[in-house]
Amino acid sequence: MNTGNKISKDEIIVNIIHELKTPITTIYLVSQTLRKIFDNIGEINYFDIIDEECSTMSNLLDRLIMLNKIEEPKIQFDNNINIHDILTVAVNSMKPTLKGKKGILTEYYRAEHFIVKGNGDLLISAFRNIIQNSIIYCNTVPEITITTYNENNDIVLLFSDNGIGIEEKYYDKVFDKYYKIPDKKHIDGTGLGLYYVNKNIRRLGGSVMINSCIGKGTTLKITLPICLTKI
Ligand SMILES: Nc1ncnc2c1ncn2[C@@H]1O[C@H](COP(=O)(O)OP(=O)(O)OP(=O)(O)O)[C@@H](O)[C@H]1O
Ligand SMILES: [Mg+2]
Numbered sequence: 001m002n003t004g005n006k007i008s009k010d011e012i013i014v015n016i017i018h019e020l021k022t023p024i025t026t027i028y029l030v031s032q033t034l035r036k037i038f039d040n041i042g043e044i045n046y047f048d049i050i051d052e053e054c055s056t057m058s059n060l061l062d063r064l065i066m067l068n069k070i071e072e073p074k075i076q077f078d079n080n081i082n083i084h085d086i087l088t089v090a091v092n093s094m095k096p097t098l099k100g101k102k103g104i105l106t107e108y109y110r111a112e113h114f115i116v117k118g119n120g121d122l123l124i125s126a127f128r129n130i131i132q133n134s135i136i137y138c139n140t141v142p143e144i145t146i147t148t149y150n151e152n153n154d155i156v157l158l159f160s161d162n163g164i165g166i167e168e169k170y171y172d173k174v175f176d177k178y179y180k181i182p183d184k185k186h187i188d189g190t191g192l193g194l195y196y197v198n199k200n201i202r203r204l205g206g207s208v209m210i211n212s213c214i215g216k217g218t219t220l221k222i223t224l225p226i227c228l229t230k231i
């Protein structure tokens with residue numbers, strides 16, 4: 001909170017987070033340009049490494065932004081949000097990472113009612129987290145499908161992948177703060193992604209459910225109440 005001329009610690013932190021995003025984006029863009037000149041030299045594609053690391057740093061900053069927003073009492077949770085637009089923003093921002101893994105993402109936006117009350121930034125962050133998980137927890141070329149449809153007075157969003165899958169005994173646990181399924185291969189995460197996804201979706205009156213098959217893939221089902229009043 002700003003008291004007089006004093007800038008609060010929170011404001012400084014948020015500012016630094018935003019400022020850090022700019023050099024990461026620049027590094028990513030420079031990497032894209034250099035890739036065109038030097039690609040396919042040597043066995044290791046260093047540009048893929050740069051892109052992935054940029055994406056990791058960017059996601060960590062998103063997490064910090066989200067953390068700050070959750071603790072922020074004045075955050076607006078009642079804006080009219082077009083879920084399909086928000087999904088498009090989230091999908092586009094994950095395309096470089098997906099491209100790095102030669103992944104495929106298919107969208108079936110079938111819902112006819114797609115306006116919800118919520119906060120756009122938090123929803124983008126939530127969707128990015130889910131897509132990022134689908135890319136990370138996959139030992140093959142990622143194939144992701146996002147489907148929307150209406151059910152009663154809700155919009156349903158299905159995020160399906162062909163990743164390593166989640167055992168049923170972990171379905172609830174993965175929503176716990178800092179919980180990571182014991183796994184030697186995918187050790188990078190902080191265990192916060194799905195915790196925030198669940199927290200934010202519930203805050204909007206929605207729910208998140210997991211359905212998975214080990215070795216075949218995972219589907220995350222998000223349900224959100226649609227806004228029935230005219231906007
Ligand atoms: N699509 C998925 N397929 C397989 N396992 C998954 C998937 N999504 C999440 N998981 C498992 O659930 C755990 C919790 O996921 P979550 O996104 O909360 O944390 P994280 O990915 O480990 O770290 P963070 O998202 O904070 O960087 C992961 O460690 C992973 O084991
Ligand atoms: Mg994650």
